[in-house]
Amino acid sequence: MARKKVAILISGRGSNMRALIEACAAKSYPARIVAVVSNRPEAPGLDIARQRGLEAVAIDHTKFASRAAFESALDEILRAAGTQIICNAGFMRLLSGGFVRKWHNRHLNIHPSLLPAYKGLHTHERVLEDGVRITGCTVHFVRTEMDAGPIVAQAAVPVCAGDTPESLAARVLAAEHRIYPHALELVASGAARVRDEKVILRQSGAAPDTLFWPRP
Secondary structure (H helix, E strand, O other), X not given: OOOEEEEEEEOOOOHHHHHHHHHHOOOOOOEEEEEEEEOOOOOHHHHXXXXXXXXXXXXXXXXXXXXXXXXXXXXXXXXXXXXXXXXXXXXXXXXXXXXXXXXXXXXXXXXXXXXXXXXXXXXXXXXXXXXXXXXXXXEEEOOOOOOOOOEEEEEEEEOOOOOOHHHHHHHHHHHHHHHHHHHHHHHHHOXXXXXXXXXXXXXXXXXXXXXXXXXX
């Protein structure tokens, strides 16, 4: 089976991008990265991608007269690279319904909570304020509603006594780095498919706890 062509969208340091790059370096992995695109030319992740020999493109959203114009240029870059799957990795731009529909069921995002809980920003602060005992992260297909869409995989992360937003964020980020490559593997291999707005997994010998509850 041909490896799926993946483009990664970033806005900053691209730590989840690095995790995906490392996973895609394996010949047996069902995806390969064809482009890294950032809406911020100063994003450190662009240099990291270039150091790994990847095509890295900056497309400054502030230089466009409208969101539609920016998205048209972004779509052109993605298609020119032969992109089959998009992975948001800290991409801090909301995309319009038109763009999302073009890439329906081919566009993944990762969010630092167990969706549908704690959508939006300041996730870890809100978790601590509410006294939640278990949080985590979610990889899902992108839909027009923010932080919504069929869930591919989730990882649970305990909230510890004395946690700060920073310490909790670091623990969740470590889980993100493990679960995003796993989720992309499921999608790229065809083991995860969307049916009736839910992800159906084709089990292939992997235990459910391996899929959803990565061990430390």
